[in-house]
Amino acid sequence: MTRETLFNLAVLAGLIALPLYAHLAEEPFTITLATRAVILSLAAVGLNIALGIGGLVSLGHAVFFGIGGYAMGILAFHAQNYMPLMEAPFLIEGTKSMPMIWLVAVIASALAALVIGLLSLRTSGVYFIMITLAFGQMFYYFAISWSAYGGEDGMSIYVRNDFPGLNTLVPIQFYGLCLAALVLALGFNGALARSRFGLALNAARQVPERVRAVGLDPFRLRLVAFTISGAITGLAGALFADLNRFVSPTMFSWQLSGEFIVFIIIGGTARLFGPVVGACLFVVLEHYIGGWSDYWHIWFGLLLLVIVLFGRGGVIGLIAGKARAHG
Amino acid sequence: MSLILIAEQILNGLQSGIMLFLMAAGLTLIFGVMGLINLAHGSLYMVGAFCAAAVAAATGSFALGLVAALAGAAAAGALIELVVIRRLYDRDHLDQVLATFALILVFSEGTRWVFGSFPLYLDVPAALSGPVTLPGGIEYPLYRLTLILAGLAVAAGLFWLIARTRIGIQIRAGENDREMIAALGVDIDRLYTFIFALGAALAGLAGALVGAIQSVQVGMGEPVLILAFVTIVIGGIGSIKGALVGALLVGLTETLGSVFLPEVFKLFMAPAAATQTGASLSSMAIYILMAGVLLWRPTGLFGARA
Numbered sequence: 236m237t238r239e240t241l242f243n244l245a246v247l248a249g250l251i252a253l254p255l256y257a258h259l260a261e262e263p264f265t266i267t268l269a270t271r272a273v274i275l276s277l278a279a280v281g282l283n284i285a286l287g288i289g290g291l292v293s294l295g296h297a298v299f300f301g302i303g304g305y306a307m308g309i310l311a312f313h314a315q316n317y318m319p320l321m322e323a324p325f326l327i328e329g330t331k332s333m334p335m336i337w338l339v340a341v342i343a344s345a346l347a348a349l350v351i352g353l354l355s356l357r358t359s360g361v362y363f364i365m366i367t368l369a370f371g372q373m374f375y376y377f378a379i380s381w382s383a384y385g386g387e388d389g390m391s392i393y394v395r396n397d398f399p400g401l402n403t404l405v406p407i408q409f410y411g412l413c414l415a416a417l418v419l420a421l422g423f424n425g426a427l428a429r430s431r432f433g434l435a436l437n438a439a440r441q442v443p444e445r446v447r448a449v450g451l452d453p454f455r456l457r458l459v460a461f462t463i464s465g466a467i468t469g470l471a472g473a474l475f476a477d478l479n480r481f482v483s484p485t486m487f488s489w490q491l492s493g494e495f496i497v498f499i500i501i502g503g504t505a506r507l508f509g510p511v512v513g514a515c516l517f518v519v520l521e522h523y524i525g526g527w528s529d530y531w532h533i534w535f536g537l538l539l540l541v542i543v544l545f546g547r548g549g550v551i552g553l554i555a556g557k558a559r560a561h562g
Numbered sequence: 563m564s565l566i567l568i569a570e571q572i573l574n575g576l577q578s579g580i581m582l583f584l585m586a587a588g589l590t591l592i593f594g595v596m597g598l599i600n601l602a603h604g605s606l607y608m609v610g611a612f613c614a615a616a617v618a619a620a621t622g623s624f625a626l627g628l629v630a631a632l633a634g635a636a637a638a639g640a641l642i643e644l645v646v647i648r649r650l651y652d653r654d655h656l657d658q659v660l661a662t663f664a665l666i667l668v669f670s671e672g673t674r675w676v677f678g679s680f681p682l683y684l685d686v687p688a689a690l691s692g693p694v695t696l697p698g699g700i701e702y703p704l705y706r707l708t709l710i711l712a713g714l715a716v717a718a719g720l721f722w723l724i725a726r727t728r729i730g731i732q733i734r735a736g737e738n739d740r741e742m743i744a745a746l747g748v749d750i751d752r753l754y755t756f757i758f759a760l761g762a763a764l765a766g767l768a769g770a771l772v773g774a775i776q777s778v779q780v781g782m783g784e785p786v787l788i789l790a791f792v793t794i795v796i797g798g799i800g801s802i803k804g805a806l807v808g809a810l811l812v813g814l815t816e817t818l819g820s821v822f823l824p825e826v827f828k829l830f831m832a833p834a835a836a837t838q839t840g841a842s843l844s845s846m847a848i849y850i851l852m853a854g855v856l857l858w859r860p861t862g863l864f865g866a867r868a
Binding site for chain 1: 593599601646649655656657659660661663664665666667668670671672674675784785788791792794795799838841842845846849852853856857860861
């Protein structure tokens with residue numbers, strides 16, 4: 236077992252033990268904080284499939300986060316007001332059932348990722364960064380102008396949605412759901428990275444010419460990766476909206492897209508647990524430095540600068556040493 | 563819908579387009595010569611606006627405010643180039659995105675620290691306030707007209723600088739082959755700092771000029787930054803001519819779209835639904851324009867790079 240695997244297991248154990256302790260000690264706020272960290276981790280794990288394996292620096296992943304959020308918001312809004320979503324040609328009603336909402340969120344964000352990917356993957360490098368950023372902004376302004384669903388103010392959902400067999404209003408039970416989603420996504424990410432598809436995608440990042448020479452199409456590999464990546468981030472968006480019982484255009488904001496990338500880098504690029512460590516650290520820092528100084532973004536910005544300029548490899552690189560060479 | 567209204571809206575579009583050009587020109591120069599993607603360019607726009615507002619409030623002179631905006635933004639640009647940006651030229655785009663994202667956090671929160679969260683106001687100078695009557699009986703605010711003319715003058719100056727001066731030759735040579743011009747004895751570090759400060763000064767000027775018609779507040783730079791990105795993606799990254807054409811296209815599309823799209827939809831839809839659809843669509847119009855240009859030419863209208 237390598238040091239990195241040990242470290243990953245320790246992180247996972249912490250994610251299970253700390254909230255359980257908080258539950259026993261009756262500190263629901265700590266559980267909420269942990270839920271937030273786990274959901275943001277899930278969003279960044281989604282991005283890490285495109286960025287870590289595929290090398291696609293998407294500065295617009297908040298689009299999928301927002302779409303997931305709005306999928307939950309719109310479905311629950313119609314369900315709580317007993318208003319069908321549409322009547323003709325066939326009746327579609329809103330729902331308060333989480334599995335159904337997740338399905339819609341995943342499909343909607345995957346479709347959006349497919350379309351955005353088709354357009355933006357025609358380019359690469361800086362163009363790709365700027366175009367994903369621009370698409371993010373497009374969705375942001377669209378959400379602001381969409382007054383039927385709250386426009387700039389967003390909309391509130393009164394009661395958290397249901398999951399069969401669980402009481403999602405109990406913080407620890409909702410946390411369990413989110414953690415389960417994160418663990419599944421991590422398992423999927425790990426399997427994907429080792430699969431033939433993941434290897435081909437990795438190769439397409441390093442030497443696209445050779446991948447083309449063996450008869451694979453880098454564009455297609457990247458498009459599939461981008462779509463999967465968007466779908467996972469969309470699921471995180473639906474969970475995030477359920478955590479806050481609120482959706483608003485800020486879920487589409489480009490700062491959030493930037494923060495997703497930041498999570499990955501703080502934790503360590505191309506590490507399975509990089510996004511998790513980064514997101515948890517971010518939430519902890521936000522809470523503690525934010526409580527100590529009103530201007531915590533300055534300190535966070537400076538910390539980030541130091542990490543980017545001098546500390547290659549992020550936190551995991553610091554603790555677990557260099558990534559093992561392939562083979 | 564009268565012709566006068568249309569003419570006014572076209573002028574408004576030109577005005578926002580030409581201000582956008584000042585932002586986009588710096589971004590595209592910095593990318594073209596140094597290969598750097600600079601997210602913090604919007605912060606320099608904000609720095610310019612705050613310098614202008616603070617100095618104009620202290621001295622009562624708008625002109626001194628403009629000088630302060632140029633000097634402050636150029637100084638901030640030179641400072642971050644020397645301390646941070648210089649270390650990023652050899653890094654990949656991911657590191658550049660992150661480091662300049664970190665700079666945005668530092669600049670925005672730092673400005674909030676110094677000036678507080680409330681917006682500052684920068685008044686249009688008395689000599690330039692009030693409307694003028696243009697040929698054809700169009701009443702138009704003198705200040706906005708001045709912005710168009712000043713922007714065009716700066717654009718002309720920039721084209722002259724790049725096409726006709728020694729430093730312009732060095733900039734163009736730097737775009738083509740940076741090792742070669744270093745070997746020919748040009749101090750490449752100083753050239754890079756100069757270009758970065760020049761781009762910063764242009765952004766700061768735009769911030770100060772626009773600051774007089776909008777409020778000066780933290781976070782004012784980022785929406786403009788993203789519009790400037792759309793602009794240079796449309797125009798082709800690295801091309802100043804592309805930045806000008808792209809900026810005017812974006813400015814006109816955005817302004818005309820928000821006014822005329824709801825009207826167009828009213829021709830065949832109920833007024834309330836038309837206003838709603840038109841507003842939604844006009845907020846997306848420039849991105850649709852960008853997607854269209856990319857489908858047609860993936861490297862933008864004037865882009866040479868593959």
